[in-house]
Amino acid sequence: MSKGFRQSQAFLHTWSGLLLGWILFLVFVAGTIAFWREGLNRWMRPEIARVEQPMRVLAGSQAFLARKAPDAKSWFIPVATERTPGAQLFWVPQPKLGEERGRGRRGGRGRGDTQALIGADGQVAQGRETRGGEFFYRFHFDLHYMPVIWARWLVGFATMMMLIAIMSGIVTHKKIFKDFFTLRRAKGQRSWLDGHNATAVLALPFHLMITYTGLVTLMALLMPWAVVANYTDERAVFAALFPTATVVERTGRPAPLIDLRRIAVDAERRLGAPASFIEVSDPGDAAARVSVSQSANSMLSSRTPRLTYDGVSGRLVWRSPAPGAAAETAGAMIGLHAGRFAGNGGRWLYFLCGIAGTLMVASGLVLWTVKRRERLPDPTRPHFGFRLVERLNVAVIGGFPLGIACFFWANRLLPVALRGRADWEMHMLFIAWAAAALTAFVFRPARVWPSLFAVTGVLLVALPIYDVVATDRGLFASLAIGDLMIAGIDAAISVFGIAFLLLARGVAHHRPAAKRVRRARAATASKVPEPAE
Amino acid sequence: MTAGDAHARARWARRGDIALRVVAAVPLGYATASLWAMAIARLLPGDRAEASVTAALIALALCAIAAMWAFAARSGWRAIWTLAAAAGVAAAIAWVSIDATGRL
Numbered sequence: 001m002s003k004g005f006r007q008s009q010a011f012l013h014t015w016s017g018l019l020l021g022w023i024l025f026l027v028f029v030a031g032t033i034a035f036w037r038e039g040l041n042r043w044m045r046p047e048i049a050r051v052e053q054p055m056r057v058l059a060g061s062q063a064f065l066a067r068k069a070p071d072a073k074s075w076f077i078p079v080a081t082e083r084t085p086g087a088q089l090f091w092v093p094q095p096k097l098g099e100e101r102g103r104g105r106r107g108g109r110g111r112g113d114t115q116a117l118i119g120a121d122g123q124v125a126q127g128r129e130t131r132g133g134e135f136f137y138r139f140h141f142d143l144h145y146m147p148v149i150w151a152r153w154l155v156g157f158a159t160m161m162m163l164i165a166i167m168s169g170i171v172t173h174k175k176i177f178k179d180f181f182t183l184r185r186a187k188g189q190r191s192w193l194d195g196h197n198a199t200a201v202l203a204l205p206f207h208l209m210i211t212y213t214g215l216v217t218l219m220a221l222l223m224p225w226a227v228v229a230n231y232t233d234e235r236a237v238f239a240a241l242f243p244t245a246t247v248v249e250r251t252g253r254p255a256p257l258i259d260l261r262r263i264a265v266d267a268e269r270r271l272g273a274p275a276s277f278i279e280v281s282d283p284g285d286a287a288a289r290v291s292v293s294q295s296a297n298s299m300l301s302s303r304t305p306r307l308t309y310d311g312v313s314g315r316l317v318w319r320s321p322a323p324g325a326a327a328e329t330a331g332a333m334i335g336l337h338a339g340r341f342a343g344n345g346g347r348w349l350y351f352l353c354g355i356a357g358t359l360m361v362a363s364g365l366v367l368w369t370v371k372r373r374e375r376l377p378d379p380t381r382p383h384f385g386f387r388l389v390e391r392l393n394v395a396v397i398g399g400f401p402l403g404i405a406c407f408f409w410a411n412r413l414l415p416v417a418l419r420g421r422a423d424w425e426m427h428m429l430f431i432a433w434a435a436a437a438l439t440a441f442v443f444r445p446a447r448v449w450p451s452l453f454a455v456t457g458v459l460l461v462a463l464p465i466y467d468v469v470a471t472d473r474g475l476f477a478s479l480a481i482g483d484l485m486i487a488g489i490d491a492a493i494s495v496f497g498i499a500f501l502l503l504a505r506g507v508a509h510h511r512p513a514a515k516r517v518r519r520a521r522a523a524t525a526s527k528v529p530e531p532a533e
Numbered sequence: 534m535t536a537g538d539a540h541a542r543a544r545w546a547r548r549g550d551i552a553l554r555v556v557a558a559v560p561l562g563y564a565t566a567s568l569w570a571m572a573i574a575r576l577l578p579g580d581r582a583e584a585s586v587t588a589a590l591i592a593l594a595l596c597a598i599a600a601m602w603a604f605a606a607r608s609g610w611r612a613i614w615t616l617a618a619a620a621g622v623a624a625a626i627a628w629v630s631i632d633a634t635g636r637l
Binding site: 005009011012160163171216219222223228230232240326329330333 | 566567568570571572573574575580581582583584585586587588589590592593594596597598600601604605627631636637
C-alpha cells in the first residue's frame, strides 16, 4: 500500500470522523441503550406488574377493544410477553364518508384517544405516562425536536461518514492487530491513540456490521434510485416486497369476531414460533380479517412471516410467501442491526460492543484536540476552531449522559397527574443537557469535564438507591421475585454511576505531561513515523 | 514574489484542492453511486424488486468507496473527472436500458 494512499485516508479519517462525530456519539449512546428498550419500557413503569399469562392480556385486549371501538377500521394488538409491560394497543377509527381511507395512525385525532395499555390482569393499566425505552429507540434515528425526515437524512449522512471513517481508518492503520495489544497508560497522546485503536479494533466486525446495516435500515430513504430505475410507481415495489392478503370490502353485515386467543394459538402452532403482533380489520363485520406476525425475537431476519385468517370462522386464508434472496438479505441485515433475535446473552454482547463504539467515537473526538494541543503556536490562547471542538466535546460527551440521568430521574419524580408528562420527561433531558452545554462554554474544560462526570455519577448511583427506598420495585425486591431484567437495569445503572465517578476522579487528578519533556523524548525516541490516526 | 506570498499561495492551493475533493466525495460521490444503483438495477436479471434491492445494497458501499477515491486520487480535479466519467457510464447504461424496455 503506497504511503500517499495511506496519508490521504488518514486525512479523510480525521475529518469525516470529526465533523459528524458528535452526532455519531448521540446515535451510538441512544442505540446502545435501545438494546434494552423492552426492559426500560418496564423499568420506567415500576407500578405495572410483570406479565405472567400473555393469553390473559390478549383476551383483555379483545374485550377492551370490543367495548371501546367495536366498529373501528382496524385494531392493532401486540402480543404481550414477560419482556413487555403489557400490550400497548391502538386502533384506527372507521373513516367517515368522503374521508380518504388512509391507514394514518393519527388520523386527525389525538393519539391518546386511540391507544391504551392493557396490563397483566387484562384490564387497562394505570401506569405513569412515559415513552420508556422507546425514547432511545426513536432518538437513535429520529433525533428530537425536528422533522423525522431531516433527522433520518442527517443520521444517514453521519452513518455514511462513519462507514468512510471506519474503512479509511482500517487503511490508515498498518499495525492494526499489533497495536490492539498495546495500551500505554498515562502517556498522553499515545494513550488516547491506543485507547481509540483498542475500542475500534476490539469490536471492528461489530462496528462495520452495525454501520452498514444501519444504512440498510434507511435504504429506502437514502438510496431510492435503484427502485426508480425499475418502477414508475413506488407502491408497486412495496407491494412486491411486502405482500399482504387481498383486501376484502366491508359487508355491513354484523358477525361476531372469533376469540383472538384461538387464532394466536393456531398461528403459533403453524409458525412454530411465538406471535408478536395481531392486526384485526373490520372487527364485528362479516368480512373481518385477522393477521398475525411472527415475533422478531424468534428469527434473524426482520421480515417476519405473516398469516391472515377469516375473522369470523377462524379459517386460514393467506400465508406470506417466502421473500426472495435479496429481500431476505436486506431483512437479515436489518435484523442483525436491531438484534431483536438475540437472547439476553446476545443483548449483553450487543450492549458491550455498543459501549466500545461509543468509546471509540468519544476517544477519537478527544484525540483530535490532544494531538493538536501540542502543535498550537500558543497553547494558552488556542485558535477558535480548536476551542470550538474542545468545548463541543465537553458539551456532548460530558453533557448528554447527564441529560439521560436526568431523564431517568424525571421518570421517577415528575407527578403522575402532570399534563404531557411523557413529553416533560424528554424536555428534562434536553434542559439538563442544555445547562451542561452552557457550563461547557462558560468555564474551562479542565473544570467542566470532572464536574459533569461527577454529577452524572451521583445521579446514576442514587437512582437504584431511590428505587429501593421509595418504590416497591427496588433491586432486592426484583431479585426476590426473580425479575432479572429490572434487577439487571438497576445494577447496570449503579455500575455506570460508579464508572462515571471514577472517571470524574481520574480526570480531576489528570495533569497533562509537561510539554517540553515530551518534545525532548519524542526527538530522541521516536524517529519511526507514528501510525497516523 | 516573497517567500510569504509563495507560502500563502501554496496554502490556498491546498484549500482549493480539498474543496474540490469534498465536492467529489459528497455530492458527486452520491450522484455516482445513485446512477450506478440505477444501472445495476437495470442490468441484473430476474425479478425487478429483487434486482432493485440488490442494487441499493451495493450502492451504499459504492458511496463510501467513491468518497475514499475522492481523497486518494492524485488531485482534486482528477477525483472530479474520474467520478464524473464513472457517473456518465452508469447514466448511459440506465438511460439506454430504460429507453429500450421501459419501467414497470
